[in-house]
Amino acid sequence: MDDSVSNYDFNQWTGNQYCKILTGPHDGGGDRAGGGRKALKTFAFDHCFWSIDENNPKFAGQDHVFNALGKDVLERAFEGYNACIFAYGQTGSGKSYTMMGTFQDTGHGIIPRLCNAMFSKIDSHCDDESLAVKVEVSYMEIYNEKVHDLLDPKGSKQNLKVREHNILGPYVDGLSQLAVSSFEDIDNLMSEGNKSRTVAATNMNNESSRSHAVFNIILTQTLTDISSGVENEFNNYLNFLKE
Ligand SMILES: Nc1ncnc2c1ncn2[C@@H]1O[C@H](COP(=O)(O)OP(=O)(O)OP(=O)(O)O)[C@@H](O)[C@H]1O
Numbered sequence: 001m002d003d004s005v006s007n008y009d010f011n012q013w014t015g016n017q018y019c020k021i022l023t024g025p026h027d028g029g030g031d032r033a034g035g036g037r038k039a040l041k042t043f044a045f046d047h048c049f050w051s052i053d054e055n056n057p058k059f060a061g062q063d064h065v066f067n068a069l070g071k072d073v074l075e076r077a078f079e080g081y082n083a084c085i086f087a088y089g090q091t092g093s094g095k096s097y098t099m100m101g102t103f104q105d106t107g108h109g110i111i112p113r114l115c116n117a118m119f120s121k122i123d124s125h126c127d128d129e130s131l132a133v134k135v136e137v138s139y140m141e142i143y144n145e146k147v148h149d150l151l152d153p154k155g156s157k158q159n160l161k162v163r164e165h166n167i168l169g170p171y172v173d174g175l176s177q178l179a180v181s182s183f184e185d186i187d188n189l190m191s192e193g194n195k196s197r198t199v200a201a202t203n204m205n206n207e208s209s210r211s212h213a214v215f216n217i218i219l220t221q222t223l224t225d226i227s228s229g230v231e232n233e234f235n236n237y238l239n240f241l242k243e
Helices: 028-032 062-078 095-099 110-124 183-195
Strands: 017-022 040-045 083-087 131-143 146-149 162-165 169-172 178-180 199-202 205-209 212-225 230-242
Touching: 062 083, 062 110, 062 212, 083 095, 095 110, 110 131, 110 183, 110 212, 131 183, 178 183
Parallel strands: 083 230
Antiparallel strands: 017 040, 131 146, 131 178, 131 212, 162 169, 199 205, 212 230
16 A cells, blocks of 8 residues: 555545555556556545544444444435445455444444344334335355355255346346344344355454355335325345455
């Protein structure tokens, strides 16, 4: 990283920010473009979180991260937009911690917090007879280019095929999609799914997930025009990916 950036006090950054990164030797594209190994690239980002010392007033805990990233995603999902949260980074950098977190309340990561908020929002609409909401989940891992269903009731770990639907785009053929009605349901399914994940120790993480995981929530809202009885169904997807 450029010295001028690595020496920055990340705590002072607010609002839209830019980060300049010097590309490393792996960056073949930079070489081909004539920029060489030291081509400077500029990336834009909205937030930078610091979570080293809990006693520091600038410490960003799981709640802080959820408020900055998860809340908007949920609002948009209820408006009918598909959304995706993608965690990417070096082994041991905190991807699983950010997505799932620990089982203590304050340690819950984005997924449990988002699911809790989603069911609270659904409950708050329970008096509305014109709206019915259905929630289903699927969970898969991609390991050595093979796709496995982590919620397969038979636990067979068979390889699933990725196919292309002419309207909906790519999908995994035969992936289980299970209905849930509370965060506890999701939590139980996820714990079962996590037991099937491919985990091994790396030098930097004793329980490193060696595969990519994709957790999918399918939110279906059916709006019924009470006077005419006509139903309109909206499906949308919330994807959580961990590299
Ligand atoms: N912000 C944080 N606060 C406290 N502990 C953290 C934080 N981020 C990560 N950790 C801890 O660091 C360790 C490694 O984190 P984690 O397993 O989330 O990494 P990862 O990026 O998912 O790694 P891998 O790619 O190897 O699976 C875990 O013990 C986790 O609890």
